[in-house]
Amino acid sequence: MSTDNTKPSPTRNIPEELLSPYDPTATEEAIYTTWKESGFFNPDICIEKGIAEPDAPTFSMVLPPPNVTGVLHMGHAAMLAVEDILTRFERMRGKRTLWLPGSDHAAIATQSKVEKELQKKEKKNRHDLGREAFLERVHAFAQDSHDNIVDQIAKMGASVDWSREAFTLDEARGKAVNEAFIRMYNDGLIYRGYRVVNWDPKGQTTISDDEIVHEERQASVYTFRYGKDFPIPIATTRPETKVGDTAVAVHPDDARYSAFVGKEYDVTFCGVPLHIRIIADKDVDPEYGTGAVGVTPAHSMVDFAMKERHDLPMIQVINEYGKMDVGEPRLKGKKTTDAREEIVSWLKEENLLEKEEEITQNISTAERTGGIIEPLPKLQWFVNVNKEFPFQGHNIKGIAHGEIVTLKKLMHEVVENGQTTIMPERFAKTYNHWIDNLNDWCISRQIWYGHRIPVWYKKTEDGGDIHVGTEAPEGENWQQDPDTLDTWFSSGLWTFSTLGWPEETDDFNIYHPTTILETGYDIIFFWVARMILMTTYLIGDIPFKYVYLHGIVRDSQGRKMSKSLGNTMDPRDAITLYGADATRMSLIIGAAVGNDINLGEDKIRAQKKFANKIWNASRFVMTQCADFDASQETILTKSDTENLKELDGLVAEITNDIEHFRLYLAAEKLYHYFWHRFADVIIEESKARITDGTPEDKHAAQYILSTILTTTLKLLHPFMPFITEKIWSLMPGHTTLLIVEKWPKGT
RNA sequence: GGGCGGCUAGCUCAGUCAGGUUAGAGCGUCACAUUGACAUUGUGAAGGUCACAGGUUCAAUUCCUGUGUCGCCCACCA
Numbered sequence: 116m117s118t119d120n121t122k123p124s125p126t127r128n129i130p131e132e133l134l135s136p137y138d139p140t141a142t143e144e145a146i147y148t149t150w151k152e153s154g155f156f157n158p159d160i161c162i163e164k165g166i167a168e169p170d171a172p173t174f175s176m177v178l179p180p181p182n183v184t185g186v187l188h189m190g191h192a193a194m195l196a197v198e199d200i201l202t203r204f205e206r207m208r209g210k211r212t213l214w215l216p217g218s219d220h221a222a223i224a225t226q227s228k229v230e231k232e233l234q235k236k237e238k239k240n241r242h243d244l245g246r247e248a249f250l251e252r253v254h255a256f257a258q259d260s261h262d263n264i265v266d267q268i269a270k271m272g273a274s275v276d277w278s279r280e281a282f283t284l285d286e287a288r289g290k291a292v293n294e295a296f297i298r299m300y301n302d303g304l305i306y307r308g309y310r311v312v313n314w315d316p317k318g319q320t321t322i323s324d325d326e327i328v329h330e331e332r333q334a335s336v337y338t339f340r341y342g343k344d345f346p347i348p349i350a351t352t353r354p355e356t357k358v359g360d361t362a363v364a365v366h367p368d369d370a371r372y373s374a375f376v377g378k379e380y381d382v383t384f385c386g387v388p389l390h391i392r393i394i395a396d397k398d399v400d401p402e403y404g405t406g407a408v409g410v411t412p413a414h415s416m417v418d419f420a421m422k423e424r425h426d427l428p429m430i431q432v433i434n435e436y437g438k439m440d441v442g443e444p445r446l447k448g449k450k451t452t453d454a455r456e457e458i459v460s461w462l463k464e465e466n467l468l469e470k471e472e473e474i475t476q477n478i479s480t481a482e483r484t485g486g487i488i489e490p491l492p493k494l495q496w497f498v499n500v501n502k503e504f505p506f507q508g509h510n511i512k513g514i515a516h517g518e519i520v521t522l523k524k525l526m527h528e529v530v531e532n533g534q535t536t537i538m539p540e541r542f543a544k545t546y547n548h549w550i551d552n553l554n555d556w557c558i559s560r561q562i563w564y565g566h567r568i569p570v571w572y573k574k575t576e577d578g579g580d581i582h583v584g585t586e587a588p589e590g591e592n593w594q595q596d597p598d599t600l601d602t603w604f605s606s607g608l609w610t611f612s613t614l615g616w617p618e619e620t621d622d623f624n625i626y627h628p629t630t631i632l633e634t635g636y637d638i639i640f641f642w643v644a645r646m647i648l649m650t651t652y653l654i655g656d657i658p659f660k661y662v663y664l665h666g667i668v669r670d671s672q673g674r675k676m677s678k679s680l681g682n683t684m685d686p687r688d689a690i691t692l693y694g695a696d697a698t699r700m701s702l703i704i705g706a707a708v709g710n711d712i713n714l715g716e717d718k719i720r721a722q723k724k725f726a727n728k729i730w731n732a733s734r735f736v737m738t739q740c741a742d743f744d745a746s747q748e749t750i751l752t753k754s755d756t757e758n759l760k761e762l763d764g765l766v767a768e769i770t771n772d773i774e775h776f777r778l779y780l781a782a783e784k785l786y787h788y789f790w791h792r793f794a795d796v797i798i799e800e801s802k803a804r805i806t807d808g809t810p811e812d813k814h815a816a817q818y819i820l821s822t823i824l825t826t827t828l829k830l831l832h833p834f835m836p837f838i839t840e841k842i843w844s845l846m847p848g849h850t851t852l853l854i855v856e857k858w859p860k861g862t
Numbered sequence: 863g864g865g866c867g868g869c870u871a872g873c874u875c876a877g878u879c880a881g882g883u884u885a886g887a888g889c890g891u892c893a894c895a896u897u898g899a900c901a902u903u904g905u906g907a908a909g910g911u912c913a914c915a916g917g918u919u920c921a922a923u924u925c926c927u928g929u930g931u932c933g934c935c936c937a938c939c940a
Binding site: 136137327329336349350351352353364399400403405407408410411415416417418476477478479490540541542544548549552636637667671672673704705706707709710711713714715717718720721723724727728730731733734735736738768771772775777779780783786787794795799802 | 864865866867868873874875876878879887888889890898899900902903904932933934935936937938939940
């Protein structure tokens with residue numbers, strides 16, 4: 116430092132630390148440690164220390180548990196900022212405030228990540244290691260990610276109660292998962308069924324409908340007949356599946372084909388004998404293609420549904436590896452794409468192909484592995500969303516105890532009756548639409564990392580026994596189901612599994628239902644809907660009163676951040692360069708509920724300047740008020756009174772905005788007020804009064820400055836916790852922490 | 863195919879889901895000033911037919927209808 120000491124020093128009364136420009140990196144870690152050690156993140160300690168009354172209203176929220184697949188991105192940072200603002204606000208308002216952290220094992224995402232690494236580094240797959248050894252690897256990876264994530268959450272300043280931290284795959288959550296599964300099984304809401312499911316040949320597991328991503332591809336659609344004498348031509352994009360056809364469906368009113376309905380034909384299709392029945396089904400669109408559909412019950416969900424309606428046979432011709440599984444040597448063992456070519460050339464040879472056209476079609480791929488979904492018939496576990504059962508709870512408006520309901524009905528009801536409010540409102544429509552089109556949820560996965568299905572099988576002479584329970588029953592040879600549960604099954608329990616359920620705990624009684632769920636709109640189906648499903652059924656109550664959906668953080672041009680575009684921004688870098696406070700502010704300003712956030716570095720830099728402004732203004736006020744005597748009588752001028760009135764107005768507005776989740780507005784107003792009213796005008800005007808004014812005038816000016824500073828620091832604290840806490844600690848007479856100061860009230 | 867959202871200053875967005883004087887902010891740009899809280903500064907300026915077209919109204923960026931455009935979600939017309 117090259118500070119020369121020759122100048123008269125107006126700064127002699129301020130603490131050393133305030134002299135240099137604000138340096139977030141030097142401050143933040145120590146401040147976070149102070150908070151953590153104070154215990155104020157934990158509501159029990161707040162009550163113990165008199166910060167919150169024992170009977171104060173509660174504010175509770177779970178942290179959407181980040182996946183233990185790596186590090187946090189800007190979207191997480193935005194989420195943490197919003198949630199921490201709400202938490203700090205309510206804590207300062209004296210509520211019993213709980214923000215409960217944790218992480219998600221993210222079954223398939225984590226496993227496939229570890230598998231990829233294993234393949235890349237050691238050229239091994241999970242079977243080379245075996246279940247136990249492989250799981251050890253996954254656990255080590257998950258632990259590592261977890262530690263990183265915890266560190267990042269702290270760096271953002273999140274005031275989560277670490278003493279209650281949970282993990283979706285820990286022992287306590289395992290109990291909740293088993294309890295939920297067993298109850299649902301006993302009520303007939305979970306069943307095992309042989310159905311066509313979404314099979315991911317790459318990940319070698321089933322996945323749910325929601326884990327499918329549609330991708331547009333060019334494809335050929337072929338119009339042909341099974342044989343020369345077959346009366347009806349059909350069209351398909353997947354000729355290779357046609358060796359599994361057992362019917363041709365036409366519309367009941369289609370005059371062209373009505374004469375054939377009910378007839379049966381035997382043909383040999385590319386060497387494979389087929390027995391085809393002509394059926395009439397209203398699901399067939401007579402306008403499309405030839406108006407006739409080849410029905411392949413084993414390899415198409417719609418066709419499977421037709422099979423159920425018309426009692427057709429089902430022949431599986433493709434196996435789990437996406438290879439043909441039929442006797443004909445031309446096809447057997449071939450990949451589906453190769454088999455397709457074989458069949459097309461066979462059709463040409465036989466002169467059966469009538470037309471070939473190019474179309475764009477949507478192809479189903481697996482979200483995590485990118486594998487192309489192969490619909491296959493498999494014996495799997497499902498949650499039945501349409502099954503009727505008597506409602507066991509008491510806390511859902513409009514539904515009486517014992518009333519016959521379905522899971523769909525419960526999910527609809529709590530949003531419709533206003534018990535749970537989805538924000539922004541438009542997403543309630545999306546939510547309802549999703550429920551209306553919801554099919555049974557396939558919850559079993561053929562992967563190793565996750566909650567093992569609590570079901571036991573035993574082979575017997577006349578088939579087998581099944582037992583649903585946490586432990587194997589008495590007797591020999593019981594084998595647990597090798598499959599694990601969809602990761603969202605355990606996250607669906609998150610609002611209450613984290614509070615000790617199924618035990619009757621104080622935490623559960625006090626903090627459930629939670630006040631608000633803040634999460635990204637991209638997981639409204641995966642998670643929000645599943646939580647509502649699980650909670651309404653298992654608890655007979657809502658999981659949360661409000662759902663605050665935030666958008667996606669994009670780059671400054673509105674593009675999605677992605678590694679391939681090279682426009683990603685690591686929150687850790689942003690924090691290092693500009694500080695956590697600036698990073699938080701940049702993610703809040705301009706981010707209305709449900710809107711995507713365009714974030715450029717400029718925006719963060721601007722907020723760092725703001726932090727510096729706060730720092731310097733505070734330093735100035737402290738200097739000027741060093742000789743302020745609070746015991747002296749204050750005579751305010753008219754403009755002083757107006758300034759205080761304006762401050763009161765600000766307090767009221769900020770309070771109102773946060774209460775209504777308009778954080779972006781509150782942040783902008785604070786920014787504007789502090790900089791352009793307080794610093795630019797009020798402080799400027801005070802300068803002359805303090806240097807040249809009468810003692811009374813000087814005193815009044817000092818009173819105004821310190822009052823405004825004190826109040827604005829409180830208002831700013833939820834948004835910029837580190838710098839405000841730091842300044843607070845440097846102000847004379849402050850021995851307590853700003854984090855638990857009382858939120859200001861307008862007069 | 864169904865549904866949803868955006869379109870306001872060069873860029874990113876506000877405009878508080880109850881229409882009304884010169885439509886706001888940040889960043890950027892330009893000019894000037896200042897080293898006595900802060901050059902991470904101050905003052906000032908330029909810059910907008912509020913996508914377009916109809917309609918309702920005394921009055922529309924704001925309400926209604928339609929069009930265009932960009933984007934998103936859902937959906938196995940084989």
